[in-house]
Amino acid sequence: MIIGEAPLPSGPLGVDAVAMTMRFGDFVALDNVELKVRPGSFHALLGENGAGKSTLVKCIMGYYHPTEGDVLVGGREQAIGNPKDAHALGLGMVYQHFTLVPAMTVAENLVLARDDVPAVVNWAREKQELEAFLGRMPFKVPLNARVSDISAGERQKCEILKQLYLKRRFLILDEPTSVLTPGEADEVLGMLRAMVVDDGLTILMITHKFREVMAFADEVTILRRGKLAGHGKVADLTPDSMARMMIGAEELTLQPPRVGEVGDVRLELDKLNALDDAGAVAVHDVSLAVRGGEIVGIAGVSGNGQRQLVEVLAGQRQAESGAIRVIGDPYHATREEMRRHKMSLLPEEPLKNACVGGMSVADNIAFREFDRAPFASGGWWLNRAAFRSDAEKKIGLYKIKTRTPDTPISALSGGNVQRTVLARELGGEVEVLIAANPCFGLDFAAVAQIHAEIMAARNRGAAVLLVSEDLDELLELSDRLVVMFHGQFVYEARASEADLTDIGRHMAGH
């Protein structure tokens, strides 16, 4: 409970970030971004995935050290070297994921979080003090309940209470409602709003739900691709205007040339259901048909079931119910089916999903074909020469930058890992292509190459299902666009006729 030497003004605390730039190698995560959170206000930070929201708040909290730029707390420039410095200034952060110890009680978790936990805790006194503290708070939590026994909403309240108990006056909330039901979300945000108005708390909330911004925030700052896309008073804005800023409707997207006719249905989903790792329904009664020679894009904010849908298609997750058919045949993601229907998959995070980091580039290129001639002599003996010559050919063709074909693929940059997967998946004939965020985190050159390859596959007659969090990418490539929200398809349109504002609203569940 130590709060610096108290050089800071008492009362509400404002935080400004000035000219923040953050580079990770060649990648610019934040580009000269400005954020001004007035003391005693409820400020929302909006943006798509990868817009730089998390990077910005991590710079403020001292997790990252910005390449350029300053943080002003209470109007004074502060050097925040680590989260401890930020805490001492009264800055606190509530994470998307819980940081409570499930096996301990709420009271124990609160006391444990303090910097000055004594060697022997006088629990009777601590409980008394906690009761008194809770008496001053607008929301209650059962102090003696184990964290594992309370609901997600109560846990989120505990996380917030923990910050207040630690005397933090400026709270950063990272998508605080992503684990809550809409009812719980309204309750928690409503209480926070009351504390901003009554108690001089200042809140900066990362979100991509417009409804919450409209209902609870005073001001909003919108980031897009690491740049400031807009800011202003919520009262002056509408969901439509925010959607335009968030997804950048002003920018024209050029469609690469399209040729060929739309063919027969190749990939068919029929009332598909799938669960997430926690056992909750992630994909709910999803039906879709993708024809040869068309790209169907699935838009949506991450966490709305797209990952689970792709995992089912990739054989990495079992469907709960429903059917997948490829050219009329039932599909269960076996090697034989993938081969018969010439299926290709470009998953997100290719190193994690489609490669073996410790194996060489040449080996990784051969994953689909290693058990056939010429890679396998007689069907069982690996022909190393064939691995090497095929790899050398594809390394040149797909411009994979690697020292040798025998270099472990984990030593390559993200763009070159994706190029390797591209070489493997699109190097042969393709009839069905499933791609998920294929360009995430990649530089301009890699993105252009991957987009061209996907379009080329479509023009050769492949049925392409493209799942992406990048709306520009979807608008550029898709023939048809579907929006996924809460595990369901909630909107469908031809990409050429799609209304951006409409799409943005459906993505935000508005």
Add this chain to the structure above:
Amino acid sequence: MTSEVAGPAEAVAISPAADPGFLQRYGGTIEYILIPGAALVGALGVFGMFVALFGKSPLDLYFYMYQGAFGTWFSWQNTLTRAAPLILTALCTALPAQLGMVIIGGEGALLIGALASTSAALTMQSAPPLAVQLAMAATGMIAGGLWIMLSGGLRQYRGVNETISSLLLVYIALAILNHLVEGLMRDPTSLNKPSTREIGAANMLGSIPGTDVHWGLVFGIVAAVASYILIYHTVFGFAARVAGGNIRAARIVGLGVGKLIMTVCFLAGASAGLAGMVEVAAVQGRTNANLAAGYGFTGILVAFLARQNPLAVIPVAILLGGIGASGGLLQRRLGLPDASVQVLQGIIFVFVLASDALYGRIGFLKGKS
């Protein structure tokens, strides 16, 4: 960003100008020898201190250990005889490790393999020795293979941790062995040590000509080399390495992970089962509780020290066999308890496990990238 926009000239990836330095090329290999070697030396150092506590000179200790393990032709033969089952049981850990599984139940497969091969020999007493030996090897391998497959199946289809289940299966195997040896299969003439009947001198595996080392060593070396070839040169091994390296990648290219797990577990168990057959057919001549001599457990140590590489298993097994072989000499010359070499094995294991944290962190091996 600019560096990624490759011109056509740059796109040719393999250029002689980018010739890697010696360390870049061999740094990894040096690491795989240096780190386990250092762990071994460190463990010997600690063991020396342990021995010094008993008032013995560590230098004497190292000298006698060398003498007992590799000093004479006699001790070499003793060492190699002990190395034979260690190679086979080490493969029981090293093969599943290619799939990312930690199987530590080689001892159980060894016991079951011994029991099965003894049963085969006892039921075909009138057959020619070669047929008996082949039948023993086959039954021992099948029984051991099925035993470890049980662990693999529990993991694949029931989500049971294979490390725990394989370890617990050791105790079940021991209980089965004791039950049969003291009951159904007991030789009535074995009074103070319940045993099965002898498989018969004619059916015993002989020695490699010119030595007292039995043929089990050849079995072990053949199995290790075959495992190496299987893992690194065949389609099956490639699929196993993909699944072991990243199961999500294996699924996305449609590999049948369950089948791979079951097959590899069978091969692993078969190897340990063969160790059991060798111990019966070349050393004990019968099955009794003597077979639970800990070869299965030392095999785990061998596999870890060899970084799960089937070829490296051979020299490491010889090294560990040597440590085991030196136990007798230490007892005679230094008056150390026979079990002290097991203390050393324990210390080595701790050092090897701890040294895992060093990979990729030794500055001078990193080279410049």
